[in-house]
Structures are given as structure tokens and as C-alpha cells.
Amino acid sequence: MSRFLFVVPPLVGHINPAVSVAAELVARGHRVAWAGLPRLVEELAGPEAEVFPCDIPGVVERPAELRGAGALQFLWQEFFVPLAEAMVPGVELAAREFRPDVIVADQQTLAGALVAERLGIPLATSSTTSAEFSQALASMPKIGEWIAGLTADLRRRFGDPARSHDPRLSPDLVLAFTSEELAGDCEIPPQVHFVGPALTHRPAPPDFPWAWLDESRATVLVSLGTANTDVGARFLTECAAAVRARGRRIQAVIADPGGVLTDESDTDVLVLPLIPQLALLERASAVISHAGHNTVAESLWHGVPLVVAPIRDDQPLIAGQVVAAGAGVRVRFGRGDRRTVGAALDAVLDEDGYRAAARRIGDSFRGAGGAAAAASHLEKLAL
Template structure:
């Protein structure tokens, strides 16, 4: 049976290679997009550290091994008091540049063996864009934070110039020395897992950015959580500092525990404590529950507020569920994301290094019981849902793959 006149034929299967760092918050958004592409009949693979990537993608994913340093271990162990430009310098010199150079051979092997139509490179995994450019493969950027769209370094021209020089040196070692594209921003497509309702208008790469909202997808089964511990008569507050700030959070988590105890008549508190800094992982009566890990997405469906470090992934997952926040940024992009939360009216910012339990309690009272914060969180969340998430991201990638195919497909006898 022939296609009806005027019907659009289904797209040809394509191959997409995701290049990701060993950071949970950077891998998670690609999992949902990869699942959507697979459901549409495309082939998907990852280049990264299998021990981290495989835990998030689940069994059966094709992963090309790209070894590299882990943030928070060995040479990339950041002193807890490093902040501001010093933290940015440390991040690039001690983690992101060594990561790029360590991953580059594996990325090249993955591209040569998998032969992707499009490489999807995490914004901070610059080996993906640089190696793809060198091999002549179209590439897109997976932007798991919008901080660099805002021109955050515009007020620090020396830091901005230093980073440009550093990236130029990395290009000379692993990329095409004649290339000109900023490896943090694809010249063709930047997928932003947020919306302008939170991030605001972009200052950089605005013509290439496609706001698709968070990529929320099912994750491999997590450890059991004592759901029966939750008291339906009181709101629940979730406290989490993500996976890259374990060494810096002991004091802050202790203050959050005290704030929860002092306001136990108003809410319960679940504290994510991977390092066990609060003692044994056990309930503190019916007021505070400290655990090394929680199933964050299912839990967000049942909490009234989140206290976090303003990590982009955690912030967007909370707002996706319409949950207001108390944000305590530590370093890197977190101050920018915290400012976005406050600017949207969806939360309150506190000082990570100085805040005490009474101030935390007051901030939680506000976001839990003053309706404006939840209304703003729900407004941002509605924009996230409307943006399309993994389905929208997959469609943009299909279009880019179609452009790549058209660019390499002969169009006449003379070109064959």
C-alpha cells in the first residue's frame, strides 16, 4: 500500500551518541531523551564512565568506556571553602580539562565505531564537541544548566578571557586547531533543559537555544524508602545537597536537622546524608529522617518544600512538581540558579556557610505557608510541562540529524 499523497514518511533511523561526564545531574536528562529516541526507532549510545552511566541508564544500554577523573575524588577533591572565581578555576583546571583530555580517545573510538549522525555533548564535557568537530560530525549541546546563557562572566572579563584561552589550548591538543566554535555551545543546536520562565532571556547563544524543559524519566529501581514514616497530617521537607557536595555539607545538614526538630509540629524533614555526617541512617523519632539515598522523583510528589544547594537538576525537578524551594548555593553555577529561583518568586535564598537553624526555619515557614511561593513554583512547573521535555528534545535532534544526512547525501550523478 503506497503512502497517501502529501503524507510525510516516517523519519529514517538515525544514530545518536551522548557524551557525558561522570556526574549524575548531567547524565539524568540524557536518559529520558535517549529513551524517547529509542522508542522512535533510532539507535542510541553513550560515551562516558560505564560504572556511573550504566547505573542510570539501566541494563542494555550501549556505553563506550571513556575513563576520567571523578569530581570529589583524588586530584579533583575541592576544598569546601573554595568559592567564586577560585571555584571556577579549580573546576576547569583540576576536573573539566583533565576530563576532556582523558575522554578524548574514547570519544574518538565511540564515533568511529558507532558512526553517529549526531553527537550530543554535555556542555561541560567539551571533548564531545571538539572531537566531533575534528571528525566532521554534527553535534548538539546538552545544557544541564542555564547559567552560562546569562553572561555570568560578563562582569569578570579577566576570568572570561582566561577561560577562552584555556579552551583554546584544549582545542589545540584534542580538537581541530582551525576550529572556531565554542565547545560549550554547538553552532547548530543547544538543548536547554529549562524554560525562559525560570532562566530568563539568554545573553549568549540565543539563536541556537531550544528550551525543552526538564527531561524527567523513570529511573532504575532505588533502595526501599519507609513511605509509612511520612505523616499525612504534616508537610514534608526534603533536604538534599546533590552528589558532588558530600564533603562540604556536614554543618549545613546539621542546621537543617535542628530546624526540623524545632518545627516538628509544622512539618517533617527528610535529609539526604550520603556521608553519614548526622549519625546512623535511622529515623529521629517522627520528626527527622536521615538516609544516605532517597528516591527523589517519587518523593517530590509528596513533599511541600525542598532545601537544596541550587543545583540545576534538583531545582528543575522540584519546580516540575510545583514545589517551592529554599536554596543555599555553594559554588559553580549554583548562585546563578539560586538567583533564577528567587527572581521567579519560587523560593528564598539563604547563605550556605552562615545560615543557622532559626533562619532556615523561618524560610521554610514562608515557602510552606505563604501561598505566593507555591503559586510561582507551579507557574514555572507549568512552563516546564508545556515545553515538551524529552519528546521536544528528540524532535530537535531528529531535525539536526536530517540536516546532517542531507549535507552528506549525494544529490546528483556528478557528486556520486
């Protein structure tokens, strides 16, 4: 039996894949513990999860107008670096008390990587997006140099200064929760293993009105994730208008966790703060998304094509992968209106090539092995 310590940020989309892998390891007789925010980890991994608490810095709201390099700089200055600084003591205590054979650190929890190298513990990276090995910063060399300076300073204070690799990518094992077919022509380091999405069972809200769905119409799922409610009102309103204009043949379920839509639900559009996304994807004909990696992966797993409207961070990269794979249409988030969104919806619903490409990517996901493949790679690292 081996021991695995999962180090995760306070982000649902980053914890969910780790939950599936951890469950597989436990089923194989291994012991698993977590370092992170106990409330969130227990909510997603179950109340029986063994969690070592870590301090989490307060959330700093990112200005809605920030895009591109400015948004990336803000993310590093106000989230990644403070998160690493706050989590290091808790991660180190967890490592010393739990004595893991392997630390599995999310690519955004640098504390896990730094503590692992300082204590000499084998490290695996949990990569929920291919952005870090996609040369996404090739067009912004000064930003890349600036980030390298930040990680070097963190390593000097908390890690092993003799190391020189990017702490976001373990030199021994990187579990990429996607497939080569979707990642495309990225420059892939040899330690990266594509395992496809590790989907976690999530119980549906008990009060979802399943009877509202009209089986004679195509169902469109609209979601901008949980971190974009501050900028989503206009775009969601335009999506609703595009659907209503096609109400005789389509209907939409819109996730609105921030309550930004003022229109009430009607026979064409159902607006809810929380939706059973995985269960709905089994019935969906198309998805409108911000190109967040998890929503994209879950949609393609189910063979559902997408209309992608990336906002910031790695979303333009993921949107580009969807379009390059032929599994969706991209619209501009800032300028997308009911006309452009509607035309994109018509394309993915009416042109068979998009659904065929989505199914092809879904097949590649299943062939990659998911949580079982990830667990096998971790077992080898623990030997």
C-alpha cells in the same frame, strides 16, 4: 533511522536528562550509543546500553573553602580540562566505530565537541544548566579570558583550530533542560532551544519507610546533592534543628549520602543516605536545596517551592533564578542557621505566592516538551 552518540561526564545529574532523550530516540526507531564511564552509564541507562568506554581521570577533592573564582578555576584545571584530555581517544574511537549522524555532547564533556568538529560530525550540546549562556562571567572578565585560553589550547590539540565558537555551546543546536520562564533575562543564542526537564524514571529504594511519613504534617525534603557532602554537615544539622522546632506541623526527610549527620532519625527528621527524590516530591510541601539544577528543576516540575542555599559553581545563578521567579527564598549557606532556615521555611510554606510561582514554572516546564521535544530537535539536526 539515524545514529546518535551521547558523550557524557561521570556525573549522575548530567547523564539522567540524556537518558530520557536517548530512550525517546530509541522508541522512535533510532540507534543510540554512549561514550563515557560504562558502569555509571549502564546503571542509569540500563544494562542493555551500548557504551564505548572512555578513560576518566581520578577525582581530585576540591578544598571545601573554595568559592567564587577560585572554585571555578579549580574546576577547570582539575576536572574539565583533564576530563577532556582523558576522554578524547575513547570518544574518537566511538565516533569512528559507531559512525553517528549526530554527536550529543554534555556541555562539560569538551571531548565530544572537539572530536565532532575535527571529524565533521553535526554536534548538539546537552545543557543541564543555563550558566554558559547567562553571562555569568561578565563580572569576572579575566576569568573568562583565562577559560577562553584553556578551550583554545584544547581545540588546537584535539579539535579544529579553524573554529572560534565556545565548544561548550554547539553553533547548531543547544538543548537547554529548563524554560525561558526560569532562565529569565539571559542573552539567549538563536540555536538554544528550551525543552524543560527531561525527567528519568528512577526506581525508589525498596526499603524506604513510607509508613514513617505523617500525612497530617507538611513534608520537607532536604538535599545538598552528592558532590557537597564534604561541606554540608553544619548546614544539614541546622536544617534538622529548624524542622524539629516546628515538629508539630512539619517533618523532614534529609538526604545524607556522606553520613555527616550524627543525630539519629526521630519522629520529626528521617535521615537516609539514599532517598527516592522524585517519589517524595509528589508528597513534599517544600524543598531545602543547594540550588543544584536538577533538584531545582524536579522540585518546580512538581510545583514545590524551595529554600535555596547555593554553595558554588552555577548554584548562585540558579538560586537567583528561583528567587527572581518568586518560587523560593535564598539563605546564605555559610551563615544559614536554624533561625534563618526556619524563617525561610515558614515563608515558602505559609505564603501562597511561592507555591503559585513554583506551579507556574512547573507548567512552563511541561509546556516545553521535555524529552520528546529534545528528540525532535535532534532528528532535524540529523537530516
